[in-house]
Amino acid sequence: MTSEDLSATQVPASTSLANRYGGQKRAMTRKTKRNIVMAALVVGIAFAAWVATSSAQAPVTFKDIGYSTVDGTQAEVDYQVTKYPGATAKCAIKAMDSKFAVVGWKVVEIGPNQPEESADGGSTTAQRTVLRTESPAVSGVVDSCWIVDSGK
Template sequence: MTSEDPSATALPATTSLANRYGGQKRALGGKTKRNIVIAALVLAMAFMAWIATSSAQAPVTFKDIGYSTVDETQAEVDYQVTKYPGSTAKCAIKAMDSKFAVVGWKVVEIGPNDPKAGADGGSTTAQRTVLQTESAAVSGVVDSCWIVDSGK
């Protein structure tokens, strides 16, 4: 007769799994669930506030209208700037030669507009900037525009 090996006796499945992977996890308590919901609501409200304040600072946009070369040392760039009438913007204007090298550069400030001036209730205004160039320019464009902080 053979005797059973005591080390080979099978443990119940739940006990062996608990030993291997750990016991069953406890469910979240009511207080923990409430704190998670409150934290999610606070984050959602903060996100909505951020969206509301960031859209209040309307961006500035621009549109190139044209350019003209006065002579070998001067170019004129015509463009439109659209922004909130009460804000101040700065725009970087550049003139380029036939190899797209920058031969003239200027940053201009566009101050607040009267709501009765320009199109769209003072939002869009036409601008002309004269650039001094190092050599003959074959094009002139607005490189970028941005809103200037009123606190500066």
């Protein structure tokens, strides 16, 4: 007597694939699509607002021009600062020795400029800062500059 082999029975392909990989995915509803579009729109508007407000705060840039050592306890640093003429900036100036160790440090405030003070409408000003040093300096540079919050 032979028995019929049940493993050889054919199962429809769609049923066997569904058993193996899971059922068919449902399509997105109209409400889900609308919510995704609205969320993307909100994110886009928020990004545009962030870009608009972040560019409203005027940046400040600086350029080192040179330095000189007056004696073993003083150094002079010459630099240019470019900013919005009505803004106030602060710059950190440092003097360094031959091993790049900081031997002098000073934070200076650069106030608003008049438009007639420079060729570019008062944006760029030349500055000279005298630093006291604890040992002879071999270089002097601007470390960083930033705009001072006007709401002091």
